[in-house]
Amino acid sequence: MSVPTEIELGITADLHVHLREGAMMELITPTVKQGGFSIAYVMPNLVPPVTSIERVTTYHESLKKLSPTTTFLMSFYLSKELTPELIEEAGSKKIIYGIKCYPAGVTTNSKFGVDPNDFSSFYPIFEVMQKHGLVLNIHGEKPAVKNTTQSEEDDIHVLNAEPKFLPALRKLHQDFPKLKIVLEHCTTSDAVALIRELNKDTKPEDEVYVAGTITAHHLSLTIDNWAGNPINFCKPVAKLPKDKRALVEAATSGERWFFFGSDSAPHPIEAKSTHVGVCAGVYTQSHALGYLADVFEESNKLENLVKFASTNGLGFYAQPQILEQAAKLDKQRAWVVKRPVQVPEVIANSQLRVVPFRAGETLNWAVEWR
């Protein structure tokens, strides 16, 4: 088969982005489109977290002003402040499309998060979410109990925090088989295997209820890349080579339960260049589709790029008005074109400098809007 030199991807969706607030939001928000994406599902881990209709609406307005042709899908932050009534209103009016669940303390601005052993207190919320097709987006890491364990069985650390979380995902799906759940930013072969297992009876005509997003950076990084390179440090951390191979295989497989969520997480360079307390997060937004095209080409799976970057994710979210809105806001469609593009050393405005993933390197694929 001849390799295409340009691919139309249509209405593309990055179903996990961090756009922040203030100067960072101003710098980053336009890069969703620049990176090749029509639609962005926006994470709510601001300070304080997004838990009210007023706050999410204001935030949405700010984003739209910064990039009028981008479709932003908004979310709430799962916490005790949410009530079934609030979710009923926000869900029925399509003010939000999902709720993000952070286990307490595992990543940037997750201190208001939940104890994954205590999901049951949120079951009334999940009932309403199921009813409205709202998606539960889960950061799937079990929080570590610091320095108190004495047996390997009990140890939780950055490498096994995701596998240790998976039984909680399995139980949640069992308890809410029609609740749409995304295990965000899968990083392990164990996570890939569980998503597949939970879909083993999903027929082509069935709706998908449990899916996994995979980032661009976890398709390239392993532990050796962030050891000594804080710019590549994120949570969940990139794992072992075998895990990376499993993620690439899953992402490029075309299977409907795997789709793109960049988890692009910008931090000022000062927060990455420090000897202690490096902020977790890799910024990939500005070149997201280019990174993906490189990986898909290397795997000889360019034909599945459109599934990963568009149709699988939009199919899972399964809300027709999303596509309608995106089609209306932007008449152009995303393409990747085989043409070298150098990733800049830094993306900056007058107040901030952010170092993008693979800074200074050359990508094989450029984004064009046509």
Place this chain on the structure above:
Amino acid sequence: MSVPTEIELGITADLHVHLREGAMMELITPTVKQGGFSIAYVMPNLVPPVTSIERVTTYHESLKKLSPTTTFLMSFYLSKELTPELIEEAGSKKIIYGIKCYPAGVTTNSKFGVDPNDFSSFYPIFEVMQKHGLVLNIHGEKPAVKNTTQSEEDDIHVLNAEPKFLPALRKLHQDFPKLKIVLEHCTTSDAVALIRELNKDTKPEDEVYVAGTITAHHLSLTIDNWAGNPINFCKPVAKLPKDKRALVEAATSGERWFFFGSDSAPHPIEAKSTHVGVCAGVYTQSHALGYLADVFEESNKLENLVKFASTNGLGFYAQPQILEQAAKLDKQRAWVVKRPVQVPEVIANSQLRVVPFRAGETLNWAVEWR
């Protein structure tokens, strides 16, 4: 048993230190004594590496000027430049006490190192070392083959590089059963297990031929401590909680084949506070014995501290003139005294700032020389 509040440790030995050159050497060398150690075994990974009698003698003189009461044991860097004749001379005259072997490319200034699959070309050197009781100090990590492996069996990464190296150590001991070999800075339960296995027939009256050093920082750190904290990043990296427990158990066991080598490796703060290319190394020299006393107390094994910090290592090196020289150079002996000591945020001179391990924290034990 009542817990002592002061312990005499006699002539103490840190059998793996990096003292650098120039301004860093001037800043760090006096901290060997400050940290509680009479004797320091000095690593040869300068640029270019130490491979000649002239260079090692000059280096030794510089160190003695900076800390006249410290006994410095010098070493060569294993490389093609060494000849059996050179080792014969340097060994018989006690100019060096051992030779350090770095697998190429695994840590700071190791690019001149050797391929661990190619030890056989050094066998003539090892013959001479064996004859003179010179110690082969091995950085036991197998170099990674970048991005070319496709199976878990072949993968080499920062977590398994040490276990993957262990067969080479086993073979070397088999080929040279009377060559003194140290697996430096053990970081895994696998390494601890192999050192024990290779000593399973060593009787109390026998000489020890294969030993492992353990650092102070690997008794406290796990992967979670360096993920996001470049100050704690070193090679080999700190591993999982189960590994740390095995190291603490080995260090505090009193077994003769485990002793202290701090691998204290200072870098200017600028080399640790960077978003890419963080230098590997943890600086522990200035408070070395205090860190150890804290760990031994926590394990209720203070009675074995003298073995780990003094007699086991000196027994292994087994050169009477070392003790004689140390006794002559310094009439005082190291003690630890139970008294809170705050680790400073930084150790500095007019040119350099180095952040010590556990900066800003309070240790329970202070060093005194009496």
